[in-house]
Amino acid sequence: xxxxxxxxxxxxxxxxxxxCEERQDFPQLLDVSAPPGPFNLTIxxxxxxxxxxxxxxxDPAAVKLYRVYIVSLGMPQLVGTSxxxxxxxxxxxxxxxxxxxxxxxxxxxxxxxxxxxxxx
Amino acid sequence: xxxxxxxxxxxxxxxxxLCGASTASAAETGAIIRSLLLPGSGQAQQGHYTKAAIFxxxxxxxxxxxxxxxVHYNQAVQRFNGLRETYIGYEAQLQNDTVIPYSEITGTYxxxxxxxxxxxxxxxxxxxxxxAFIVTYAANLVDVILSERDTGERQREAPVGxxxxxxxxxxxxxxxx
Numbered sequence: 001x002x003x004x005x006x007x008x009x010x011x012x013x014x015x016x017x018x019x020c021e022e023r024q025d026f027p028q029l030l031d032v033s034a035p036p037g038p039f040n041l042t043i044x045x046x047x048x049x050x051x052x053x054x055x056x057x058x059d060p061a062a063v064k065l066y067r068v069y070i071v072s073l074g075m076p077q078l079v080g081t082s083x084x085x086x087x088x089x090x091x092x093x094x095x096x097x098x099x100x101x102x103x104x105x106x107x108x109x110x111x112x113x114x115x116x117x118x119x120x
Numbered sequence: 121x122x123x124x125x126x127x128x129x130x131x132x133x134x135x136x137x138l139c140g141a142s143t144a145s146a147a148e149t150g151a152i153i154r155s156l157l158l159p160g161s162g163q164a165q166q167g168h169y170t171k172a173a174i175f176x177x178x179x180x181x182x183x184x185x186x187x188x189x190x191v192h193y194n195q196a197v198q199r200f201n202g203l204r205e206t207y208i209g210y211e212a213q214l215q216n217d218t219v220i221p222y223s224e225i226t227g228t229y230x231x232x233x234x235x236x237x238x239x240x241x242x243x244x245x246x247x248x249x250x251x252a253f254i255v256t257y258a259a260n261l262v263d264v265i266l267s268e269r270d271t272g273e274r275q276r277e278a279p280v281g282x283x284x285x286x287x288x289x290x291x292x293x294x295x296x297x
Contacts, residue, residue: 022197023197029229030210030225030229032222105219109214112221112222113221
């Protein structure tokens with residue numbers, strides 16, 4: 001009988017030690033919208049290790065700035081920003097098949113998806 | 121609300137036990153107390169071993185299910201609360217000029233929705249096990265209060281038998297509770 005009481009006491013302690021987590025309310029949807037994404041990204045190379053990037057945007061007024069990346073192994077590395085739809089990039093070493101990506105950052109600081117292109 | 125109905129169950133069980141114990145003999149009171157501590161043990165004391173095994177088994181299954189479902193529910197709620205904090209934090213980060221990809225915001229929102237649905241499913245399982253455990257416990261107590269001690273005076277039929285009826289042979293089985 002005493003053993004039963006001890007076992008039940010241990011079970012009760014173990015059960016009460018699992019504190020009941022309180023689930024918070026589901027939050028309201030954030031009031032942010034998807035920024036327009038750049039498209040028609042073109043890259044020309046006016047000189048060795050120099051790349052001239054140009055792109056288009058559907059709603060320039062909604063964009064605060066553009067971010068330019070070099071995409072290496074699927075991971076974008078930020079190389080600079082631009083207020084206009086052009087960017088001149090330079091590399092220290094010549095790289096074959098370099099991939100550039102451009103995103104637009106809205107006035108709400110929300111960044112669009114990348115538009116990518118391979119340098120000639 | 122949930123706490124109230126839970127207390128209602130506990131109160132009903134306590135009332136039934138008090139009523140039963142107040143009108144029971146010392147041996148029956150002992151059986152009631154045993155069943156109160158460990159479902160099925162009172163029935164075992166009364167000599168009803170099949171019922172004792174059923175109640176003890178049901179109590180173990182529902183009890184373990186209740187503990188496990190509670191642990192899983194807690195994990196799901198922790199995941200949801202964490203994603204919720206991240207999602208709500210985006211607003212302050214955006215206001216502080218931190219650039220956040222739109223895909224990250226929508227991805228977190230989708231994950232948060234999934235975590236919420238998951239926590240609801242696990243909450244339903246937890247509640248189901250809780251009700252099953254309470255019902256098992258209450259039925260165990262009601263049974264031990266209403267049952268009489270098995271003195272073995274009754275002449276029991278053999279558990280399995282055979283009889284001849286005309287040209288037929290009939291096999292039958294009997295269960296004792």
